[in-house]
Amino acid sequence: MCLAAAQRTVADDFLPHSCHCYFLLAGASNLPILFHVEQVRDGRSFATRTVQARQRGRCIFTTTISFVKDGSSGPAGTQVSHSSAMPIDPATKLPVQPPPDDYDGEPPSMAQGPFQGTQIQILSPSGTSTDPRDKKTRQWLRSRGKITGGTAAHLEALAYISDSYFIGTVTRLHNLWRFPNFKPEDFDKLKPEMQERVRILHQWEGMGDDPRDMAGRPTLGMMVSLDHTIYFHEPKRVKADEWMMNEMESPWAGDGRGVVMQKIFAKDGTLLATCVQEGLVRLQPPEKEAKDSKL
Template sequence: MSSPQAPEDGQGGGDSPGDLRSVLVTSVLNLEPLDEDLFRGRHYWIPTTKRLFGGQIVGQALVAAAKSVSEDIQVHSLHCYFVRAGDPKVPVLYQVERTRTGASFSVRSVKAVQHGRPIFICQASFQKTQPSPLQHQFSMPSVPPPEELLDYETLIDQYLRDPNLQEKYRVGLNRIAAQDVPIEIKLVNPSSLSQLQNMEPKQMFWGLCMGRMGGEGDIKMHCCVAAYISDYAFLSTALLPHHCQHKVHFMVSLDHSMWFHAPFRADHWMLYECESPWAGGSRGLVRGQLWRRDGVLAVSTWSRASDWRLSRPRRQESRT
């Protein structure tokens, strides 16, 4: 294990191209205030399952919670439960309860509501920045930098050009390519077609939000963007060893937790290290670590998926 380095704003470059403001800041995470501690969120990206993206709800809920605390305290943890599927046809209302406001720590409870019923609940804990003589962290994995890796669009195009690609993969890849997601992703070790048959429940990718967040920005807003990014391609880690035996129609999040360790910029490249230590009982557990380019561990995540809709596995032909 190594000690964490001092936080730096510039994480070794990695600026996204152009000066376009991130749509995550200007639209998705720009909540409309309706009353004190009551906000309305809009939708940007709807997955093919026609359910609201979990990362959107987590990110918007954290924005709502952050608006009820002073600027000198920062979020350090977030614990969420998804109660019902989100309806993409109507906006989401976020109700904030100021559970506790202390000298060093404050807690906010947030309820996301649609059609008069909660679809999501969470608690966010905030803390005033305090020096600590006790520090340690694991070491960041050694991986190629994002500049040496293919972007998602190019990688999918390569897969689609392979004449041996099975039709079930071709359909799924075309759906992914058609999605207008405000995140840029670069897989660290993309699998070849032959490797798809035998994959471990582990993956790593570089990610950042599209566009610039502008200036130094509010640290809490970068955490809100990271909350949005944290749920993208995360739960699918639990399915990597099984997708050849089962066709997954959709899966839903049960809960999602995050711990924020060090300042970072969500519009700079960060390495997301994901692994699923267990799956069973129609549930899957995934944990992740989000690293800054300078090797500092910025965020840790845990999440559970359930309610998988699977096709029956293929029957083995009997030997007669």
């Protein structure tokens, strides 16, 4: 929504190329959000906007967005150009291919919300590495239904989709148990309908077929996004209602935080955007420590 508000204040031939966001306070879903746009700079080639999302008089989210005038980069001979290639399917050794347009492989419990996706894959070069530094996640995503409203609407949808499963990548690469209210060892004690919900989510996030296999793994205690950056490389080629490949990896985690980098490709292999997110990632203390902390 902040991107949408900012785009309404610049000329149609100015396109966003970077967006730097900070999550400051938890928002209340039952209260309206006011968006305040500050016109920081309007130049011939670049324009800058700062947007604050406010609730109850407090800023809960802020972003600075830079726009570049379309075609202002100069002739082709004066530019440096390269781009990451589409990820390779380890099975075929060819670029990954999108699902069919009529894809309906989502479990009913996952087939909700404004975007559609495939099951997350967790991959490593060897296929067996347990080192988080070696692993990546891949998932195809697109908006649910056709998007109207031109390039601006597609960019807003991409920005929304880019936050999907983002900082949670750290937990997947570290193979953490994501349900702090019960242990994998207690899975059989759950009601059948809850077992099915947990099993589907566990499989959907690429964590395996049987949640009980996670017995003994560390448990996630807290995870919150702190900031989010998007670099739009090819804004006019973004079609968020077509399949986009999202590949994520984590170069670092420590000191209670984690960083995830994301590349978003169009189905033809065009690198559309690169995103970076840092978040708070803390483990649940061991049972003894948790009890001691309450004394």
